[in-house]
Amino acid sequence: MTRSKTLLASKRKKNDEFYTLYQDIADEVPYYRDQLRGKRILCPCDWDESFDEIFVYKAEAPRKTDLFGEGAVRNIDLSRSGGKGIERELGLIRCNFAKFLVAHAEDYGLRSVSVSGYNPRTGQGIPFQSIDYSQYDLIITNPPFSLFREFIDVMMKKGKEFLVIGPQNAITYKECFEYIQTNRMWIGYHQHLTGFILEDGTVLQKNDSLPRCCCWYTNLDVSHRHDRLILTEEYSPGQFPKYYNYDAIEVGSTASIPCDYPGIMGVPITFLQKYNPEQFEIIGIDQLVEMNKGVKVPHNPNKPWIEKDGKPDRIPYRRIFIRNRHPEKP
Numbered sequence: 001m002t003r004s005k006t007l008l009a010s011k012r013k014k015n016d017e018f019y020t021l022y023q024d025i026a027d028e029v030p031y032y033r034d035q036l037r038g039k040r041i042l043c044p045c046d047w048d049e050s051f052d053e054i055f056v057y058k059a060e061a062p063r064k065t066d067l068f069g070e071g072a073v074r075n076i077d078l079s080r081s082g083g084k085g086i087e088r089e090l091g092l093i094r095c096n097f098a099k100f101l102v103a104h105a106e107d108y109g110l111r112s113v114s115v116s117g118y119n120p121r122t123g124q125g126i127p128f129q130s131i132d133y134s135q136y137d138l139i140i141t142n143p144p145f146s147l148f149r150e151f152i153d154v155m156m157k158k159g160k161e162f163l164v165i166g167p168q169n170a171i172t173y174k175e176c177f178e179y180i181q182t183n184r185m186w187i188g189y190h191q192h193l194t195g196f197i198l199e200d201g202t203v204l205q206k207n208d209s210l211p212r213c214c215c216w217y218t219n220l221d222v223s224h225r226h227d228r229l230i231l232t233e234e235y236s237p238g239q240f241p242k243y244y245n246y247d248a249i250e251v252g253s254t255a256s257i258p259c260d261y262p263g264i265m266g267v268p269i270t271f272l273q274k275y276n277p278e279q280f281e282i283i284g285i286d287q288l289v290e291m292n293k294g295v296k297v298p299h300n301p302n303k304p305w306i307e308k309d310g311k312p313d314r315i316p317y318r319r320i321f322i323r324n325r326h327p328e329k330p
Contacts, residue, residue, distance in 0.1 A: 018196040018210065020142045020165060021203075022096045028216055029100060029140070031189050032163065035220050037109040039161075042136040043097040044116045044128045044143070097140050111137075133158040138220075140164070149175050152217070156184065163188065163218045170217070171269050172318055174288060180272065181282045186225060187272050188216025229274050231259035234330070240265075244307040245295040248321055262327045266304060266319035283321040 029036075093099040101113045114136065118125035128143065128151060142165040143151040153175060155162045168191070170176045179185040193211035196204045204210055233239075235258035240249040248264035251257050254271045264283055275282075283289070287302045297305050297312045304319060305312035 018142065018145070018198065018204075020096055021193070021195050021197060022100060024165075024190070024193045024195070025096055025100045027194075028188055028190050029104075029163070031222070032218075032220050033108055035161075036138065038111050039137040040112045040114070040135065041101055041110060041138045041140055042114045042116060042131070042133075043095055043101070044118075044131065044139065044141045045095040045097065097142075101140070129154060133160055137161060138163070149173055152176055152179065152185065155219075161219055163216065163220055165193065165214055166217050168213050168215050168269070171272060171320075172285060172287075176217075177285050177288065181284070183277050185217055185219050186222065186275065188218045188222060189224075191215045191270075191273055224274060225276055226278075227274075228276060228279055229254070229257070231257050231324075231328075233258045235261040242307050243304040244312040245292045245297055245301065246289070246304040246321075247292070248304070250304075250306050250316060250319075257324070259324075260328045260330045261324065264321050264323055266316070266321055269318050269320055271320055271322065279325060281323045281325055283323055285321065286319045289321060 093102060095115055098113055098115045101108075101110060104110075105113060116126055116128070116131055118127045120127075128147075133139075133154075137160070139155060139160050139162040145167050148166045148170050151164070152162075152166075152170075155164075156179060171180065176185065192206075193214050194206045195208070195211050198204065206212070233256050235249075239256075240251060240258060240261070242249055243266065246266075248266050249261065251265045251267045254267060254274050257265065257267065257271075266286070269285075286304055291301055291304065293301070300315060303315050306314055306316060
């Protein structure tokens with residue numbers, strides 16, 4: 001095994017093998033139906049030796065010419081079967097992403113659906129870093145959380161459209177946040193999942209902390225990026241205290257954003273669920289912006305502290321700093 005494969009296998013020893021429920025896919029993907037039309041879609045899915053059936057379709061078994069690289073990417077060309085033949089073989093498909101897409105391929109007008117596999121334990125298959133993405137238009141999957149940064153970087157470098165599931169705190173990753181700040185990636189429609197399936201078949205329910213801390217990320221268009229957030233609050237110093245070590249005010253919730261404040265505001269990361277880039281400008285995120293180094297705080301000087309009675313009072317939760325592009329006149 002090469003050094004790179006050894007490092008990759010080492011990373012994959014982390015417990016991040018969480019398989020997506022069919023219902024979560026069915027709840028999100030239809031919102032992009034028109035944007036999927038005519039697309040060549042790839043679903044990079046993890047698999048081991050017992051998952052070979054995911055690549056076998058009785059309606060149209062892949063030929064050698066349908067295999068790319070080491071044979072871990074198998075393309076199902078829907079144009080040759082009209083989709084109907086494949087739909088009768090859905091029971092053979094183990095990947096829920098591929099199962100949903102093949103089931104709806106004819107209605108959605110998909111050009112093709114492909115799956116790729118990589119077994120981190122044996123090194124068999126093709127890791128997502130090595131796939132020839134020129135064969136595909138859109139990537140839909142649930143990448144390993146420990147490799148989420150790297151996966152998004154690959155999508156950006158290859159210039160691919162994507163719809164993927166990731167941890168909500170990926171918003172705070174330096175690399176991912178920069179993509180969000182520059183409007184190259186954003187949040188999808190459903191911010192929480194109904195569950196996950198573990199490798200042993202155990203289903204994590206909706207009330208488990210993991211699915212509640214995950215969301216969809218995409219660079220496909222979503223409607224809330226065009227919906228103007230209705231702001232009803234007005235600025236008052238008593239309601240919106242200033243940070244002790246950063247020139248901005250604290251706003252506790254997205255619904256509380258004052259309509260008339262022209263300066264920088266710190267808001268929860270959940271603000272991104274309502275973010276309209278034409279209405280707001282993203283300035284940065286705590287720990288990635290420069291705080292006032294001349295102001296002493298009890299600890300953690302890279303985070304904003306709320307000012308109370310002229311002294312630092314407490315550290316709020318993670319904050320995104322924004323500015324209203326069109327504040328109303330007081």
